[in-house]
Amino acid sequence: MSKCESCIIREFNSLKSLTREELMRVSACKTGKIYKKGQVIFEEGETLNGVYCVRDGVCKLTKLSENGKDQVVKLVVKGGLLGKRSLVSEQKTNLSAVALNDMEMCFIPKSEIMNDLTKNPKFTMDVLKKMAEDLKVSDESLVKMAQKSVKCRMAEILMYIHDNFGTDDDGYLSIVLSRKDYASIVGTATESAIRILSQFKKEGIISTSGKRIKIEDYRSLRWIE
Amino acid sequence: MSKCESCIIREFNSLKSLTREELMRVSACKTGKIYKKGQVIFEEGETLNGVYCVRDGVCKLTKLSENGKDQVVKLVVKGGLLGKRSLVSEQKTNLSAVALNDMEMCFIPKSEIMNDLTKNPKFTMDVLKKMAEDLKVSDESLVKMAQKSVKCRMAEILMYIHDNFGTDDDGYLSIVLSRKDYASIVGTATESAIRILSQFKKEGIISTSGKRIKIEDYRSLRWIE
DNA sequence: TTTAAAATATGATATTTGTCATGTAATTAG
DNA sequence: CTAATTACATGACAAATATCATATTTTAAA
Numbered sequence: 001m002s003k004c005e006s007c008i009i010r011e012f013n014s015l016k017s018l019t020r021e022e023l024m025r026v027s028a029c030k031t032g033k034i035y036k037k038g039q040v041i042f043e044e045g046e047t048l049n050g051v052y053c054v055r056d057g058v059c060k061l062t063k064l065s066e067n068g069k070d071q072v073v074k075l076v077v078k079g080g081l082l083g084k085r086s087l088v089s090e091q092k093t094n095l096s097a098v099a100l101n102d103m104e105m106c107f108i109p110k111s112e113i114m115n116d117l118t119k120n121p122k123f124t125m126d127v128l129k130k131m132a133e134d135l136k137v138s139d140e141s142l143v144k145m146a147q148k149s150v151k152c153r154m155a156e157i158l159m160y161i162h163d164n165f166g167t168d169d170d171g172y173l174s175i176v177l178s179r180k181d182y183a184s185i186v187g188t189a190t191e192s193a194i195r196i197l198s199q200f201k202k203e204g205i206i207s208t209s210g211k212r213i214k215i216e217d218y219r220s221l222r223w224i225e
Numbered sequence: 226m227s228k229c230e231s232c233i234i235r236e237f238n239s240l241k242s243l244t245r246e247e248l249m250r251v252s253a254c255k256t257g258k259i260y261k262k263g264q265v266i267f268e269e270g271e272t273l274n275g276v277y278c279v280r281d282g283v284c285k286l287t288k289l290s291e292n293g294k295d296q297v298v299k300l301v302v303k304g305g306l307l308g309k310r311s312l313v314s315e316q317k318t319n320l321s322a323v324a325l326n327d328m329e330m331c332f333i334p335k336s337e338i339m340n341d342l343t344k345n346p347k348f349t350m351d352v353l354k355k356m357a358e359d360l361k362v363s364d365e366s367l368v369k370m371a372q373k374s375v376k377c378r379m380a381e382i383l384m385y386i387h388d389n390f391g392t393d394d395d396g397y398l399s400i401v402l403s404r405k406d407y408a409s410i411v412g413t414a415t416e417s418a419i420r421i422l423s424q425f426k427k428e429g430i431i432s433t434s435g436k437r438i439k440i441e442d443y444r445s446l447r448w449i450e
Numbered sequence: 451t452t453t454a455a456a457a458t459a460t461g462a463t464a465t466t467t468g469t470c471a472t473g474t475a476a477t478t479a480g
Numbered sequence: 481c482t483a484a485t486t487a488c489a490t491g492a493c494a495a496a497t498a499t500c501a502t503a504t505t506t507t508a509a510a
Contacts, residue, residue, distance in 0.1 A: 146412025188369025
């Protein structure tokens, strides 16, 4: 397995602020993990004792609502760190993580990285910054969820996936989600999600091929309200 | 004005982790500020160069939605710190803060406290912990907003205010909000908020006196879905 | 205190979204 | 490859929520 010192992924997250020595120590104790599409990485209520660094693939972070429905809180791709909160708090994790396609990750035990968090101010500040940014994004999501229609939220998630995770060679969104996943991101019933996507299709805003979605008219998506 | 070293408020926030010397330095450069009910403390888009420590009163943190409506993201009371994100990021603030009643606060310039953030690991970890907790709460709010009915959200905010901010001598919620504020917390139209509160009143779950609200039947609030 | 403005209240109606039912297409297990 | 399961799709209807109109009450300003 590749060593952290020579792994380019770390440039996308807070691990980039570790010194070469710290990295070598982390590298020595990390374990590689492979997850298949649909596999659960961890579940709400579990005690995480470390962080996962995503090397490849995509996963969703979800939270179970009291009515039994899952709500997708965040999508995480290459470079993302899962379980940051576990470094800071003794509490159990409040989210579940499920692989959306085949994933490759590294697991770094908390015990090993905690020392760096107290000794390396640059690293700490970086984690802090990332968390502050997450918080900002979370606030924005809340406002969207509260103030915008389901149709608008659906348009936004399509643009979000397009802008952040890109498309494949044929122009289809490179992250492939089920209609149920879309429903659980925008917070609506699966049927409603299906209906809205069908409508977008009729209007020529998107086209589909199986589960894959291609944005045909990005401009129109922006104007939906 | 009272000194930070002898101010009990700090026990409720991360400032408690500063050393006596650090506190004295903070105390020397802080400025006291008074805000009247309705007054704007800062607005979305402003550059904050410090944090506010709430000594007395309550304020709401809001974010303007694209449709022009304000969404209340958080209520902050005595002991709360406003503008933590400014310590970590150069970005402009993403929220506005408005006093809900007369407030007393201390403003601590970023320049003064930044040094502590890099030098005092205990303080840094404390800020980190607080932010992680905020993030968790924010996730929970998102799920609530997405999955629960307006009526249920209204019931929850009433219980939240009751549990976290208490009641006055007559049993009325000690935080007094307008119907519009309630609407903007649960993310609905003002009329809908009014209607739901009226309904609660008819059902004997709450009673009101002007804007003031008294919870008469807490148990029933829990069962609303 | 009087008056104007803002907040609260409620009806009528339109729109959005959810739920249930049912059918078809796509995947997966054997 | 076939059967069975799961995902997708759509109609019909119900429920929740928004919007507009219009009083009434409360609050704040002159």
